[in-house]
Amino acid sequence: MADLTAPTTSGPRAAGAHEFDATKARSQGELVLRRxxxxxxxxxxxxxLVLLIVMAYVxxxxWAFSYEDTSSGSYLAPSPDHPLGTTQVGKDxxxxxxxxxxxxIQIGLLAALAATVLGVLLGALSGYLRGFVDSLVNRVVDLLLILPLIGVAAIVIRAISGAWFVVALTVxxxxxxxxARITRGETLSxxxxxxxxxxxxxxxGTWRIILKHLVPNMVGSITVNATLTVATAVLTEAALSFLGLGVQIPDTSLGVIIGENYTxxxxxxxxxxxxxxxxVLISLTINFIGDGLRDAFDPRQTKVRA
Structure with missing residues (x-):
């Protein structure tokens, strides 16, 4: 006689249980990556962007010519030897x-990293402690927002140097x-x-709570804003260098090259x-990557399904 108390493995319920066991629960990181x-x-x-980086560094x-080589003729037209021609001083x-x-790219990455670290720490500290610290950070933010970037960059770069890392930190x-403002708002919540x-x-302690509990729960917005800040930093540096207030010769950047050849x-x-x-391509690709990260981290988005 069959044992009626023995568990059965047939039927819809068993099939559903088997299907559930076969589908492993995904972590939040896996869901974000899939999206x-x-x-x-x-x-x-x-x-x-990866192709541009490989082109720039590899x-x-x-390539047959160095960026410092001035042995080629002045203003040569594009040719197999010089696909983009040469400059006035004979550089390829x-x-x-x-x-x-x-x-x-280096300036954009360093500027975004420095801005993100400073903004996250001050924003989280401001939102967590509130009171005097919050008021002080907000007043510093208000002060810096009214300062002209061009004027400050001109003073700093002329007084110190036009090295790329100085330009990056200035930006x-x-x-x-x-x-900092975005981080403060999330920290308050x-x-x-x-x-x-x-x-x-x-x-x-305060810093343990900020670094171990608050910042990890804001990693989505931090990552998205850091990515978009890279694009902003690249464009800001290009504008400063175009005006002669950014990277200084003999160093170069895209802004310097544009400024030298716009005539x-x-x-x-x-x-x-x-x-x-x-x-433009660097800026657009970074912004689109930031949009993709925003959609991936936002659980309410419906554009991309996990």
Whole structure:
């Protein structure tokens, strides 16, 4: 006689249980990664940006001309030897473009990193402590927002140097305020949550709560804003260098190359449009990557399904 108390493995319920066991619960990170990988525009932009970076850093190893080489003729037209022609002083524009792209990307990354770290720490500290600290940080933000970037950059770069890292830190000093305000708003909300109250009751200090509990819960917005800040920093540096207030010769950047050749836009348009299009391409790809990250981190988005 069959044992009626023995569990059965047949029927719809068992099939459903088997299906549930076969589908492993995904972590939040896995869901974010799946959404991002399925964002076609973001993935196309990421591939394009990687190709630009490879061109900038690996290309000079295989290219016949150095960005410092002035042995070629002045204002040569594009040819197999010089696909983008040469500048007034006889430099190969393609070699110069690769070097300029390196500096522009380095400046954008360093400026975004410095601005993000400063903005997140001050914003989280302001939102968590409130009171006097909150008022002080807000007043500093208000003060910096009214200072002209061009005037401050001119003073700093003329007084110190026009090295690329000095330009990057100068740009970062004007980009952290927006990140601080966003972080402050999220901290004000998160600081009232149960896990923060529990950490406070267990004796955790201010910085431990900020770094171990608040910042990890804001990683989505921090990542998105840091990505978009890279694009802003690249464009800001290009504008400063175009005006002669950014990277100084003998260093170069896309802004410097554009500034040196904008007068040739009618006679020799390739000298202007080549660095200009690379600059626009870097900015667009980073912004589209940021849009993809925003959609991936936002659980309410419906554009890309996990």
């Amino acid at each position: 991002f990988l399925r964002h076609k525009l973001a993935m196309t932009s990421l591939a394009t 290309g000079p190893v295989f 524009l393609l070699a110069l473009l690769m070097r300029g792209t390196q500096y522009s 970062a000093a004007f980009l952290w305020m927006q990140i 998160l600081s009232e949550r149960e896990f923060v109250e529990a950490a406070r009751a267990s004796g955790a 040739q836009v009618m006679m020799r348009p390739w000298l202007f449009w080549a660095p200009f299009l690379v600059l």
